[in-house]
Amino acid sequence: MEILTVRNLGKIYKGALAYEALSDINLKIQEGEFVGIMGPSGSGKTTFLNMVSTIDRPTSGEVRIGGADPYGMPQDLLAVFRRRELGFIFQSYNLLHTLTVKENIMLPLVLEGIDPAVMNRLAQEMSDKLGISSILGKRTYEISGGQAQKTAIARALIHKPKLVLADEPTGNLDSKAARDVMEMLESRNREEQVTMLLVTHDPIAASYCHRVVFMNDGRLFNEIYCGDSRNAFYQKILNTLSVLGVNNER
Numbered sequence: 478m479e480i481l482t483v484r485n486l487g488k489i490y491k492g493a494l495a496y497e498a499l500s501d502i503n504l505k506i507q508e509g510e511f512v513g514i515m516g517p518s519g520s521g522k523t524t525f526l527n528m529v530s531t532i533d534r535p536t537s538g539e540v541r542i543g544g545a546d547p548y549g550m551p552q553d554l555l556a557v558f559r560r561r562e563l564g565f566i567f568q569s570y571n572l573l574h575t576l577t578v579k580e581n582i583m584l585p586l587v588l589e590g591i592d593p594a595v596m597n598r599l600a601q602e603m604s605d606k607l608g609i610s611s612i613l614g615k616r617t618y619e620i621s622g623g624q625a626q627k628t629a630i631a632r633a634l635i636h637k638p639k640l641v642l643a644d645e646p647t648g649n650l651d652s653k654a655a656r657d658v659m660e661m662l663e664s665r666n667r668e669e670q671v672t673m674l675l676v677t678h679d680p681i682a683a684s685y686c687h688r689v690v691f692m693n694d695g696r697l698f699n700e701i702y703c704g705d706s707r708n709a710f711y712q713k714i715l716n717t718l719s720v721l722g723v724n725n726e727r
């Protein structure tokens with residue numbers, strides 16, 4: 478089943494000087510896929526993610542999520558659709574500092590008015606899977622960056638969204654914590670077929686994906702698939718980045 482269908486997507490930022498940030502993007506993502514987006518700085522990755530996440534409107538083209546047209550919805554329905562069907566993971570975690578780790582994780586369920594006993598059980602199950610049960614009572618300023626990102630992942634997944642969108646989820650982490658976070662995402666994808674779309678500059682993070690789509694100058698440049706070997710995939714990612722002139726020192 479197709480979870481995301483993007484057809485002929487274009488975005489022109491209008492200002493003193495109009496700027497075409499996306500041009501004629503076509504992309505399909507099947508249920509259970511784990512797809513990375515890479516490309517040089519300014520190539521349109523975040524703009525693309527913002528169009529898919531319905532944070533910003535495309536100038537042309539179509540976006541379908543699980544068959545639904547989010548841009549055809551009135552604002553109030555769109556807000557509910559985004560909350561129910563999408564999960565977000567950001568580079569800066571975006572946790573609420575007045576809440577505990579557990580309260581942050583339960584937030585999407587609180588907004589849906591789920592029974593507290595059910596919320597507690599789901600939060601416990603999710604944090605067991607992500608290995609953060611021991612920090613559930615802590616405040617967000619008492620935990621490490623890696624733990625904060627795992628908390629954000631738990632929050633993004635707890636309501637079982639159709640599509641999880643991640644923007645540089647390892648961008649603020651050291652290489653050990655980054656691997657840990659990618660292993661978490663990979664295991665949630667493998668075990669529960671969570672469909673994920675991830676923007677990253679990090680070729681190691683991208684190598685956990687099934688497929689990496691490369692952008693250049695607002696267009697899709699190329700896509701490559703992971704075969705049997707993650708190491709060979711990593712090398713292919715590095716090669717494509719070097720063709721695009723991206724320096725990927727970490």
Ligand SMILES: Nc1ncnc2c1ncn2[C@@H]1O[C@H](COP(=O)(O)OP(=O)(O)OP(=O)(O)O)[C@@H](O)[C@H]1O
Pocket residue numbers: 490491492496498516517518519520521522523524525
């Ligand atoms: N609100 C805006 N108004 C005008 N131009 C914009 C706006 N947002 C982004 N752009 C331009 O659109 C292009 C694509 O930007 P975008 O942030 O999508 O790139 P990116 O690939 O995510 O870059 P990076 O890897 O540096 O985050 C850039 O040239 C940028 O300057």
